[in-house]
Amino acid sequence: MSVKPEAASALFAGPFALATLSAPEGPAFPALVTPDARVRDLRVAFDDPQLTTRTLLESWDTALPRLRALAGTADGDLQPLADFRVHAPVEPRQVFQSGANYRQHVIDLHVAHRAPGDERPEAERRAEAAEIMDRRAAEDLPYVFIGLPSAVTGPYDDVVLPAWAEKPDWELELAAVIGRPAHRVSVEEALDHVAGYTIANDLTDRATVFRRDMPQIGSDWLRSKNAPGFTPLGPWIVPTASIADPGDLRLTLKLNGEKMQDESTKDMIFDVARMVSYASQTARLLPGDLVLTGSPAGNGMHWGRLLRDGDVMDATITGLGAQRTRCVAEAAR
Template sequence: MRLVTYRRGRARPRVGAMVGEVVLDLAALAAALAREAGAARARPFPRTMLELIAGGTPALERAAAAVEHGRRLLEAHGVEGLVERGLGAPAGRVRLESPIPRPPRNVFCLGRNYREHAAERGAEAPAHPVFFTKVPEAVLPPGGDIVYHACTRELDYEVELAVVIGAGGRDIPAARALRHVFGYTIVNDVTARDLQKRHGQWFKGKSLDTFCPMGPVLVTADEIPDPQTLAITLRVNGETRQASHTSKMIFPVAECIAVLSEGLTLLPGDVIATGTPEGVGAATGRLLRVGDRVEAEIERIGVLANRVVAP
């Protein structure tokens, strides 16, 4: 499934699924299914993506059933038939939020997880995964504006595959790590390079407001059984700046999860950004400017697009 968090007008965010260019309302479809089955009262459907993730296999199965019902109705009645029944809408009529608008805690990140990126930054490939975090308040939805804050003069981009944990755990063996994955999305690890250098670490320069664009969808793990098989690209104003493949990660997703979970309990809904390939602006001398349109793309997930604006 291609799950989304979306809004219609000023209504509260809802959990949906993208089918082509249509957004299905999963709560409404689950209720419709219950009525068809003769249930006097439908069980409440998860109100947020975090609730859906925390609901485990039963919640995911309900979501899958709702999506399948939506597909049948879409085929029988078309998108306007769904709109009339309050069960969905064309994607152009809704506003996508980040799949998880506010993660339960800091976003975990991997530094220098592609050998070519480490080399372009003048560093050796690390012998062990290098972790840092970004604050959850930095998360920005698809189409949101990346603010070029006054405290920086060196704004950069980094396209990354992001892993969302489904089943929590501690000391997770690498051989079982992918069983703990709920799904995958895209993160642009926006970075103030001068703050990075000034403070001697990565947290501050990567945690400014709007510095964690995430989305556009959360693809469930069953649709990406091997996360090391994906093309990963970033464009600025239509020009390709990064182009690589997740097979080139130094530490694959399963190993990242295993090492991170050593003595540290991962929770449902945790987000892990798995590092960026070569081609960042700090290496090429082509940093971001106000007005730039940035498109981060990962095969089988989609395109996360944002624009850089003045503060």
């Protein structure tokens, strides 16, 4: 299913956003998008036929003032957004994913993933999970792991559910997009390295999260999270200046029109700055990289209802627009 950009209830906050678009028969290109749904080809504006959104981010300090100036200029170069296909806004080199970062979500998962033989009452297991969250926050230890760029797909593309995925689930997340290289940056410096924010849906096959053959080695994120198309991204990158407080945004995901996730980033255990800083203590974050910040309560495990062929997910985050993806079952092999 190809969903036109008009499906979004609102485009984004601020005077402009960045997108990667293509005409029906043309290559993808970086574009400036205006709030009234018009676009400017940045290859022309920057006089660079090879320009991509990622190379734009690699020169973010000099590109940002030019983008602001272009956003204030209305001329004949602007074209209707509806004439173009919307792709994932950037091709990252690295994807840093976060687990267990929304307090209520982690408590729900802790209860849902009851260990065999654990017959304790739900209230006791919830209290145990809350204690674990308090300890993690006090010790300042976010949980970050690596995703594959090949899992990224566009915000209106179909999501293929692999035949082997027994329990595919949704996980709406705020994603920070790196604009300046970051290595061993402090929490206070971290947001200076973020160019903007976008929407990510970090799909997970719950059946393969844990290795049943070798439970002592823990999680299998390759198998459970990195099938092609398991990270719908976008539609836009909204610059940081247009988002007043990333710690106070509303994330909402609807499945076939029914609200499933509806939470504020206030419920995060570790905010965006802490996530970026923590990842940078080990890795060197590069322009265009994504730092996914975890998903709130309300996924399929909570509702006892996982993704199926034909399901449509509508996801929104305050100021970042909306994405819509339809699930398509892979033919059994």
